Structures are given as structure tokens and as C-alpha cells.
Amino acid sequence: MNAAAVEITGLVKRFGSVTAVDGLDLKMPRGVILALLGPNGAGKTTTVEICEGFRRPDAGTVHVLGLDPAREAAALRPRIGVMPQGGGAYPGVRAEEMLRLVAACAAHPLDPAWLLDVLGLDTARRTPFKRLSGGQQQRLSLACAIVGRPELVFLDEPTAGMDPQARRLVWQLLDALRADGVSVLLTTHLMEEAESLADDVVIVDGGTVIAQGSPNALTAEHAEDAQLRFRARPGLDTRLLTAALPEGYLVRESSPGAYRVTGFVDPQVVSTVTSWCAQQGVLAEELHVGRRDLEEVFLELTGRELRA
Numbered sequence: 001m002n003a004a005a006v007e008i009t010g011l012v013k014r015f016g017s018v019t020a021v022d023g024l025d026l027k028m029p030r031g032v033i034l035a036l037l038g039p040n041g042a043g044k045t046t047t048v049e050i051c052e053g054f055r056r057p058d059a060g061t062v063h064v065l066g067l068d069p070a071r072e073a074a075a076l077r078p079r080i081g082v083m084p085q086g087g088g089a090y091p092g093v094r095a096e097e098m099l100r101l102v103a104a105c106a107a108h109p110l111d112p113a114w115l116l117d118v119l120g121l122d123t124a125r126r127t128p129f130k131r132l133s134g135g136q137q138q139r140l141s142l143a144c145a146i147v148g149r150p151e152l153v154f155l156d157e158p159t160a161g162m163d164p165q166a167r168r169l170v171w172q173l174l175d176a177l178r179a180d181g182v183s184v185l186l187t188t189h190l191m192e193e194a195e196s197l198a199d200d201v202v203i204v205d206g207g208t209v210i211a212q213g214s215p216n217a218l219t220a221e222h223a224e225d226a227q228l229r230f231r232a233r234p235g236l237d238t239r240l241l242t243a244a245l246p247e248g249y250l251v252r253e254s255s256p257g258a259y260r261v262t263g264f265v266d267p268q269v270v271s272t273v274t275s276w277c278a279q280q281g282v283l284a285e286e287l288h289v290g291r292r293d294l295e296e297v298f299l300e301l302t303g304r305e306l307r308a
């Protein structure tokens with residue numbers, strides 16, 4: 001009765017010569033949001049598809065709500081919600097019609113009209129699926145995944161391609177689901193999504209788990225390396241700024257206009273950075289000294305950017 005939401009031991013999945021999942025272990029308690037974070041090709045989608053019962057493992061054991069998804073699919077399906085990567089539907093079906101069709105398969109569905117409203121799709125009720133924007137299609141797929149009141153939801157990159165406003169609506173909804181006791185396992189490339197939503201973050205690389213913990217615990221492990229971050233106009237010559245600092249410091253532009261200086265941050269370093277910016281006629285804004293964030297931890301562990 002109180003089985004974990006997901007329990008995976010020694011999972012292996014090969015596609016020909018490619019080992020997509022390579023001895024992955026994971027335990028996810030009920031009622032949490034767990035984010036699988038990893039670079040492209042890390043094995044996240046394959047792992048999720050095995051949990052959903054869409055693929056069979058080559059080795060290892062998988063239990064979802066205490067059931068084996070490969071052998072007990074009929075018992076498991078009504079208890080889980082699935083949102084595959086990129087969504088999908090019959091192109092001509094209208095948004096509300098599609099959600100009502102899915103709701104009709106559930107014993108105690110949520111109210112489809114309410115769900116469309118919450119996800120900002122109320123004006124798109126009568127729009128055929130193929131005419132919805134990418135972000136609207138994603139939200140409709142999410143609505144379909146949760147309308148049947150599942151105990152556990154699998155969401156593969158649920159907010160990929162959404163604008164920030166739509167993304168917030170989805171985050172609020174996932175928050176509300178968690179408050180209702182629903183377990184959510186999602187994959188994401190968005191550090192902000194993992195950091196602001198997830199209770200537990202599992203970093204996957206090369207088909208195996210390389211780190212796991214709450215966002216706080218993961219960043220605290222690396223707390224000794226404080227970091228200086230600031231914003232300025234994009235395209236500053238980071239090599240010149242690195243050269244202005246003592247040896248061992250590194251300056252990167254992690255996204256356009258967002259700069260990170262790694263190394264021990266003391267008052268002298270802060271002063272060197274701001275004076276160098278002043279010499280370039282640049283105002284360093286939102287200057288922040290603090291511990292590393294999840295993005296830095298991820299980069300250090302995998303050697304790759306999250307969005308690579």
C-alpha cells in the first residue's frame with residue numbers, strides 16, 4: 001500500500017550498440033516532485049518510458065507504485081498520468097474535445113473546463129490541436145496526463161518551448177498537484193525548473209545517476225566555492241577579464257549577458273571585476289556573491305552545459 005512512487009535498481013537498457021541506461025538506481029518517495037536532470041542522450045526519456053511500461057528493460061528491476069510496469073501494465077495504467085516528450089494527438093481534434101475524451105476514460109476525472117482555465121487554454125477550447133501553438137499543445141498534453149487524477153505523473157520536458165508566463169502556470173499547477181499528494185516525476189533541461197519546483201533532483205549522465213539530493217543539498221555540497229555573478233551587456237571579452245584576475249579564476253558568460261566568476265571570492269576580486277567593467281564603460285548590474293547554483297554543480301559534474 002505504501003510502496004514508493006518509483007523504485008529502480010540496476011536498470012539497463014540497450015539499443016543495439018548504444019547503452020542508453022547503464023545500471024541506474026533511483027528511489028522516489030510518494031508525494032514529491034522529482035526532477036531528472038541530464039544532458040542530451042543521458043538516458044532520461046528511456047528511463048521514464050520503462051517506468052511507464054512502454055519499453056522493457058534488459059536488466060534490473062523497476063517498480064512503480066509497487067507494480068512492475070512491464071508485467072502489470074493493466075493495473076498500473078489507470079493510476080499514472082503520462083505526458084510524452086513533444087505531446088501528440090489527432091491533428092483535427094479540438095482542445096476541449098480531446099480533454100473530454102481522455103477524462104471519459106477515468107473513474108473520477110477532474111473537471112476538463114476547470115483544467116483548461118487553470119492552464120490558460122480557455123480561449124483555445126474549440127481550436128483544433130494542429131492549430132494550437134507549441135506551448136498550447138504542451139499544456140493540453142499536460143492536462144490530458146492529469147485529468148484522470150493519477151497518483152503519479154510522468155512528464156517528459158513538460159515546459160520545453162513554453163513562454164515564461166505559460167511555464168509559470170504549469171509550475172503552479174504542479175505545485176497544487178503536489179499539495180494534493182500527487183507524485184510527479186519530470187525530466188527537464190531547465191535548471192530554474194528543477195531548482196524552484198523539485199524536492200529532489202537526480203542528475204543523470206551516461207545512463208547512470210551521478211548525484212541526487214534536494215537542490216539545497218546539492219548546492220551546499222559545493223558551498224566552499226563561492227561565486228560572483230553579475231549581469232552586463234552581452235559579449236564582454238571574458239578572456240580579458242579572466243586575465244585581469246589572479247591565476248585560477250575563471251570567467252564565463254553562461255547565457256547572453258549573465259557572467260559568472262568562479263574561484264575564491266574576496267573583496268579584492270569584487271573590486272577587480274567592477275573596476276574592469278568600469279574601464280570598459282560597462283555597468284555591472286545585479287552583482288551577487290554566493291554559493292554555486294544547480295547549473296554550476298551540473299556543469300562541474302557532467303562537464304556540460306544543461307542546455308547543450
Ligand SMILES: Nc1ncnc2c1ncn2[C@@H]1O[C@H](COP(=O)(O)OP(=O)(O)OP(=O)(O)O)[C@@H](O)[C@H]1O
Binds near residue numbers: 039
Ligand atoms: N529507440 C531508440 N533507438 C536507438 N537508440 C535510442 C533509442 N532511444 C534512445 N536511444 C539512444 O539512447 C540514448 C539515451 O537517449 P534518451 O532519449 O533516453 O536520453 P535523454 O536523456 O532523454 O535525452 P534528451 O534530453 O535529448 O531527451 C541516446 O544515445 C539515444 O540516442
